[in-house]
Amino acid sequence: MGTCQSCGGPCLTYKGSVWQWTCQTCVRLAMDARAARADAKDQQNRERLVHSLKTHSSGRTTPKGGGSDSYVPHRPSAFAPNP
Ligand SMILES: [Zn+2]
DSSP, rough: OEOOOTTTTTEOSSOHHHHSSSOHHHOOOOHHHHHHHHHHHHHHHHHHHHHHHHHHHTTOOOOOOOSTTTTOOHHHHHHOOOO
């Protein structure tokens, strides 16, 4: 029986070189904190990815309606209907 290095409470088992004398509660808390941190990092990465995708797509040159001089739809039948 040892003492939890985190909370100072009783620790039943030695949990290896990583956790050493850490009670079950503190191990779980630490794991939860680690998972939460990983989630936050994931979220950040996702937001950065979405942001970069957005900036890339908006940076594209949009086709302007400047082709009116070169391209005129020729439909005489629609503009001058025969009686
Ligand atoms: Zn503890």
